[in-house]
Amino acid sequence: MSQVRNDKPFTLAGRTYQSRLLVGTGKYQDLEQTRVAIEASGAEIVTVAVRRTNIGQTPGEPNLLDVISPDRYTILPNTAGCYDAAEAVRTCRLARELLDGHNLVKLEVLADQKTLFPNVIETIKAAEVLIKDGFDVMVYTSDDPIIARQLAQMGCIAVMPLAGLIGTGLGICNPYNLRIILEEATVPVLVDAGVGTASDATIAMELGCEAVLMNSAIAHAQNPVMMAEAMKYAIEAGRLAYLAGRMPKKLYASASSPLEGMIR
Amino acid sequence: MRIQLNGEPLELADGQTVAGLIAQLDLVGRRVAVELNLDIVPRSQHASTVLAEGDRVEVVHAIGGG
Numbered sequence: 478m479s480q481v482r483n484d485k486p487f488t489l490a491g492r493t494y495q496s497r498l499l500v501g502t503g504k505y506q507d508l509e510q511t512r513v514a515i516e517a518s519g520a521e522i523v524t525v526a527v528r529r530t531n532i533g534q535t536p537g538e539p540n541l542l543d544v545i546s547p548d549r550y551t552i553l554p555n556t557a558g559c560y561d562a563a564e565a566v567r568t569c570r571l572a573r574e575l576l577d578g579h580n581l582v583k584l585e586v587l588a589d590q591k592t593l594f595p596n597v598i599e600t601i602k603a604a605e606v607l608i609k610d611g612f613d614v615m616v617y618t619s620d621d622p623i624i625a626r627q628l629a630q631m632g633c634i635a636v637m638p639l640a641g642l643i644g645t646g647l648g649i650c651n652p653y654n655l656r657i658i659l660e661e662a663t664v665p666v667l668v669d670a671g672v673g674t675a676s677d678a679t680i681a682m683e684l685g686c687e688a689v690l691m692n693s694a695i696a697h698a699q700n701p702v703m704m705a706e707a708m709k710y711a712i713e714a715g716r717l718a719y720l721a722g723r724m725p726k727k728l729y730a731s732a733s734s735p736l737e738g739m740i741r
Numbered sequence: 742m743r744i745q746l747n748g749e750p751l752e753l754a755d756g757q758t759v760a761g762l763i764a765q766l767d768l769v770g771r772r773v774a775v776e777l778n779l780d781i782v783p784r785s786q787h788a789s790t791v792l793a794e795g796d797r798v799e800v801v802h803a804i805g806g807g
Contacts, residue, residue, distance in 0.1 A: 505805060527801050571799070575773070
């Protein structure tokens with residue numbers, strides 16, 4: 478009972494953030510929905526993908542970064558869709574050029590299209606090169622505590638295990654592995670992937686995650702803007718519950734109203 | 742001369758620069774990044790980087806993703 482936890486600010490690469498919710502920009506109906514949902518989420522860190530410019534098509538079309546301005550948000554470019562280390566490193570270098578020397582990246586190297594499970598071997602290879610090249614690497618990985626530890630030791634600034642497969646919305650599939658990762662954490666641990674609804678985000682935060690990154694749970698909700706707001710509260714509730722420390726679970730009842738003074 | 746732009750062949754005038762290519766593609770002022778034969782071409786060097794036959798150029802931008 479005496480183990481009340483002190484709140485610590487959420488800091489990445491020397492910058493402190495008020496919001497512990499990080500959101501993606503994929504799968505929305507259009508840029509306007511993206512903009513409004515992200516605003517409702519209160520997120521300050523927003524992930525984007527890097528892709529070939531469509532040559533000669535719709536030249537006047539607004540750019541994602543016109544809507545999600547790097548002046549207002551911390552842009553976190555990802556390497557989604559990369560299946561080997563070399564491709565991921567190239568993507569990060571392009572992203573840094575695109576964002577005028579901004580070093581923060583979300584490294585993800587995938588293994589398989591059906592599961593989008595991380596290829597940890599290629600992930601580690603890419604992380605080594607990127608860290609040496611001055612990037613601040615937030616790394617998407619499996620929920621293997623040994624790999625998580627190794628990535629932190631290498632110098633990744635945040636370790637982001639999946640809670641469930643990308644885009645499944647299955648929630649926190651293995652809270653016990655996450656607990657082990659969190660107990661050993663030497664850098665911020667964020668759940669990335671798997672969250673389906675607000676309670677999942679709360680559970681991740683109650684476990685002690687520093688923050689949660691999500692995309693589909695908001696973008697594929699029936700009402701993305703409302704879900705974005707729900708997620709904001711879910712993250713705050715989970716963080717407060719984590720700091721407050723939950724009551725112990727008991728098998729038998731324990732009356733909440735005093736027994737003295739009963740009319741009989 | 743012929744280069745590969747984003748994986749597709751493209752005919753260009755000899756001596757064309759990266760900046761010239763960006764202008765030709767109507768991308769002036771857009772937030773894009775350029776890679777030439779696997780190396781980044783910093784924005785400050787677009788005007789001075791001359792393209793050559795067989796160059797592989799990638800022009801990328803940010804899109805929605807998670």
